[in-house]
Amino acid sequence: MMQASDYRRALLNPRYDESQPILEPQRVPLSFANPYGARISEYEQVLLYNQPNPDWIAGGLGVGGWSTSFPGGRGTWENYFTEARTSDWFVFRDPEGRWQRPYVAEKADQWRDFQRAVSTSASQKLHRGLNGDWASRVLSGHLGALGLHDYGVFMSLAAPIRDCLVDTLRAAIVSSSLDYLDNAQMIQAEKLYLAQVTTTVSAEMAPSKALWHGDGAWRGARTLVERLWGDSYDHIESLFAIHMIHEPLFGRFVREEFFTRQAAALGDLFTPRVQWYAIRSADLASRWAIELFGRTLAGDPAFGDYNKRLMRYWAETWLPLEIAALQDAWQLWSAGGAVEGSPARRAAEQGLRDIVEDWRIKYAALFDLDISVDSVTSGVGGGGAVA
Amino acid sequence: MNEVDLANTTNINVRVAAQDVHRWLQDMGWDFQKRRSKYPSKYRFNPATREQFKLIVGEYCRMEEEKDERQYGSLADSLARLEAGRRIEPRWAEMMKFVSNFLEMGEYASIAGSALLYDAVESPEQRNGYLAQVEDEVRHTNQLGYLKKYFASQYHDPAGFTNARRHRAANPLFLSNRQQACESFVSGDPVLVSLNLQMVAEACFTNPLVVAMTQLAAANGDEITPTVFLSIQSDELRHMANGYNTIVSIVDDPDNMQYLQTDLENAFWIQHRGFTPMVGRAFEYGAVKRGEPWAETWDRWVYEDWGGIWMGRFTRFGLKSPRNLADAKMDAYWGQHDAFAVMYALWPLVGCRNELPNEEDQEWFERHYPGWYGSIGKVFEEWREMGVADPANRTLPVEWLTKAGKHIAMCRVCQSPTLKLTPSRPGMVPSATNPTGCDLRILEYRGRHHAFCSQWCERMYLTEPERYTGQNFFEIFDGWELSDIVKAAGGVRSDGRTLVAQPHLRADRLWTLDDLRACGIRVRNPLTAGVSFEKH
Numbered sequence: 001m002m003q004a005s006d007y008r009r010a011l012l013n014p015r016y017d018e019s020q021p022i023l024e025p026q027r028v029p030l031s032f033a034n035p036y037g038a039r040i041s042e043y044e045q046v047l048l049y050n051q052p053n054p055d056w057i058a059g060g061l062g063v064g065g066w067s068t069s070f071p072g073g074r075g076t077w078e079n080y081f082t083e084a085r086t087s088d089w090f091v092f093r094d095p096e097g098r099w100q101r102p103y104v105a106e107k108a109d110q111w112r113d114f115q116r117a118v119s120t121s122a123s124q125k126l127h128r129g130l131n132g133d134w135a136s137r138v139l140s141g142h143l144g145a146l147g148l149h150d151y152g153v154f155m156s157l158a159a160p161i162r163d164c165l166v167d168t169l170r171a172a173i174v175s176s177s178l179d180y181l182d183n184a185q186m187i188q189a190e191k192l193y194l195a196q197v198t199t200t201v202s203a204e205m206a207p208s209k210a211l212w213h214g215d216g217a218w219r220g221a222r223t224l225v226e227r228l229w230g231d232s233y234d235h236i237e238s239l240f241a242i243h244m245i246h247e248p249l250f251g252r253f254v255r256e257e258f259f260t261r262q263a264a265a266l267g268d269l270f271t272p273r274v275q276w277y278a279i280r281s282a283d284l285a286s287r288w289a290i291e292l293f294g295r296t297l298a299g300d301p302a303f304g305d306y307n308k309r310l311m312r313y314w315a316e317t318w319l320p321l322e323i324a325a326l327q328d329a330w331q332l333w334s335a336g337g338a339v340e341g342s343p344a345r346r347a348a349e350q351g352l353r354d355i356v357e358d359w360r361i362k363y364a365a366l367f368d369l370d371i372s373v374d375s376v377t378s379g380v381g382g383g384g385a386v387a
Numbered sequence: 388m389n390e391v392d393l394a395n396t397t398n399i400n401v402r403v404a405a406q407d408v409h410r411w412l413q414d415m416g417w418d419f420q421k422r423r424s425k426y427p428s429k430y431r432f433n434p435a436t437r438e439q440f441k442l443i444v445g446e447y448c449r450m451e452e453e454k455d456e457r458q459y460g461s462l463a464d465s466l467a468r469l470e471a472g473r474r475i476e477p478r479w480a481e482m483m484k485f486v487s488n489f490l491e492m493g494e495y496a497s498i499a500g501s502a503l504l505y506d507a508v509e510s511p512e513q514r515n516g517y518l519a520q521v522e523d524e525v526r527h528t529n530q531l532g533y534l535k536k537y538f539a540s541q542y543h544d545p546a547g548f549t550n551a552r553r554h555r556a557a558n559p560l561f562l563s564n565r566q567q568a569c570e571s572f573v574s575g576d577p578v579l580v581s582l583n584l585q586m587v588a589e590a591c592f593t594n595p596l597v598v599a600m601t602q603l604a605a606a607n608g609d610e611i612t613p614t615v616f617l618s619i620q621s622d623e624l625r626h627m628a629n630g631y632n633t634i635v636s637i638v639d640d641p642d643n644m645q646y647l648q649t650d651l652e653n654a655f656w657i658q659h660r661g662f663t664p665m666v667g668r669a670f671e672y673g674a675v676k677r678g679e680p681w682a683e684t685w686d687r688w689v690y691e692d693w694g695g696i697w698m699g700r701f702t703r704f705g706l707k708s709p710r711n712l713a714d715a716k717m718d719a720y721w722g723q724h725d726a727f728a729v730m731y732a733l734w735p736l737v738g739c740r741n742e743l744p745n746e747e748d749q750e751w752f753e754r755h756y757p758g759w760y761g762s763i764g765k766v767f768e769e770w771r772e773m774g775v776a777d778p779a780n781r782t783l784p785v786e787w788l789t790k791a792g793k794h795i796a797m798c799r800v801c802q803s804p805t806l807k808l809t810p811s812r813p814g815m816v817p818s819a820t821n822p823t824g825c826d827l828r829i830l831e832y833r834g835r836h837h838a839f840c841s842q843w844c845e846r847m848y849l850t851e852p853e854r855y856t857g858q859n860f861f862e863i864f865d866g867w868e869l870s871d872i873v874k875a876a877g878g879v880r881s882d883g884r885t886l887v888a889q890p891h892l893r894a895d896r897l898w899t900l901d902d903l904r905a906c907g908i909r910v911r912n913p914l915t916a917g918v919s920f921e922k923h
Contacts, residue, residue, distance in 0.1 A: 019543075029539060032553050050528060052556075052565055062556040063556060064858045065857035068855065070575055111444075118402065127391065162506065167495065170498060185445070189407075198393055
């Protein structure tokens, strides 16, 4: 019996050199879609309109209902999965156009960059001059607690990946969840490196876990993360809390001011390098978050005002939690040896004010939240205006 | 200054491997009072479960980047220069329109399904494995999208590759696809989701679909599909391991075992009803140059490899091969032929071009499936004699079906169309409650009529009727004239009038909306109107 492999491969079959009449001149996929830019991009071609929504989910091209529900009757995807409303979910795009291929390419590059950093830092003994207290208290302890924080945010993004109502947003959230898990893993990788070149830094997780669960510095952040992970069911609200409130404030404050600037001041050249990947990830996520909460939701022609009110309502829940997290995070500076009134502390206080001002302009303004820098920073450490 | 104590080491000893980082993964989770999965399960998961492929994000991305470079590099370079997309046997390329859209739906839904799983389980390592699958499925979704756009850029008929994500909404075969390869991957108990997606769809059916298909593709001039599909399948090993791990994480708890066998049977039946006829139809009616018959391929990959060897690994856990494997085996002999009959009968809606089997095809079918010609083969010949392919004749195969009393129904649970033109199972006779001569049964429940393809779907429905409430194709479009459906879904080419789908592979005599409208065929709900289509 002839098997498929018995046939000569037809690739160079001369019969196929004959030209065939072209039956359809339109070759570009998704001619029915509105492109984000001047024309449909490769990112849109490989992703957009995969989500098979019926038309009662805004922008869906299908009809009818879902064929299968959860036990008890919750539908496969439902409008009530979020309080947010839009005229068309398929308006959303990641402005960076990151589908899988460019995403893994950049991440792979970061991993190779980390390996190069390990090799050269070890070779050039760049850990010489690393402050001992910073190494024993922060790098052996608090750095790993940040890793646990990022792990918790990673877990919080599982349900938004599953529940969200549009393909482009789903892919963006996947990138973000991978980023947070990667942050946690890269912190552990850094500890493993430092544990080889110093006798002070330990790679053990137990001290970090003890701090994460018991130290006041992390109490507020852990409260917020555990609420996201365990108790938040509106996937758009979860994304709002993470990418519009928590990462632009706490995330920036702790990563940039403490684990980057303060680290460098104490002879730690490696941690800023590793935190750079997390800062870069957060920056890329902020671009699609602003696209989601700004253009897609706040800018929706029918539901824009409603969505802005909704975001202000969500902010009433999450902003107090965030301020508490910021307040507690000041204790990291004490752990890092920057006492109140010290130049490092004063620089961090100004840094926090700058971060809050950035947040006010870039994020809070999107949903018309009228808030001053002082209302966020007052009561946070020594957070009054810096002379 | 208080400086750190340096370790006594030379730089050549300092390294951080991915496996070194992975060792710490299991310590990264923690418990707290309000921690619970957002997708409740009747199963309890073992928090100490370990994963088999121990990857971290950075290393995973490095590995996938290398695969991407090879695959996309081949497509953009050598295959483009050889104009690979122009050299495909047209019948095969047309079937790839259906297959690529089918598979793209499954890969996309698996993103959400894998995320549901990483939310549901307790072990950080197990979550890590599922997260890798989440990104894999984004990759596969993008790969299928790229495959379609690649075909569209070279093949002489890009319609069906370009805008299928719109006009699939009116394709009754897509609704079956959506149920089996989307909704069952994202809705339900997490263990049932894992069984559907990983244990059955991936560990069982992707082998013939993605691996065996590549050989057939190459024999039919298609070098593009193997390039993409084999790259996809290289990730599937990790998904099969994920499915294995799901079972490992629950078998220690005796309470869990009271549900598992039934859930496995339900998952197997749903996936079989989607994959078996679709893949068989693609192999046997899409290929011009065929290999072994689908029934033999199915036997080898599904019955022996998966049902015997793979499932054999689970007997020590108390899990057996599904009892419905034998019924599925019988489906795999004739089912794909009836599936092609459905596809051809519904040709205006299916988003690709098809043709009836020619003499060479008929000889092959009769040789491998004795009785083919005397049953379904004769029907195809009658359709040919009716002139269903020529728009001038203004006639459709569904008119023959209606006259012959062969009404297509959709199963409420698996959403598969039921039609029996091939020989019935010995002892099976048509009756009022089973008019098709297959296993179809009809039930009235809470004021609605429901059709079920088999005892297995009927059992699923009667156990959890609230899960299966969606309307099927015939209920949604009851009363619609066919050309209105096609037009509303956008199933026309860029000229706005020529149908994307065609009942032949010719370059001329293409059907338009006007031709279809002139046939005067309306959809009806067979469970209320007694027919699936009527002429007006």
